[in-house]
Amino acid sequence: MSHQVAFILRRVLMTVPMLLAMSVVVFLIIRLVxxxxxxxxxxxxxxxxxxxxxxxxxxxxxxxxxxxx
Known part of the structure; x- marks a missing residue:
């Protein structure tokens, strides 16, 4: 696997949990107002x-x- 493909795959795999975490944080902030x-x-x-x-x-x-x- 080329370095570029590995880099892109790692970035995508790191982005998914980050988006999920941000979604949970925003939801909780809205509910805590x-x-x-x-x-x-x-x-x-x-x-x-x-x-x-x-x-x-x-x-x-x-x-x-x-x-x-």
């Missing part, structure tokens, strides 16, 4: 029923692993 994203989207006059419906539609009522996947 204070405040309720649904309440922010709907405003303070939203009813509890509206909030529950949007949470369900966005999948925010599921566990963190399910939300990530």
């Amino acid at each position: 204070p405040g309720d994203p649904v309440r922010t989207m709907l405003g303070f006059r939203a009813t509890d029923a509206n909030v529950a419906e949007l949470r369900e539609r966005l999948g925010l009522d599921r566990g963190l692993v399910e939300q990530y996947l």
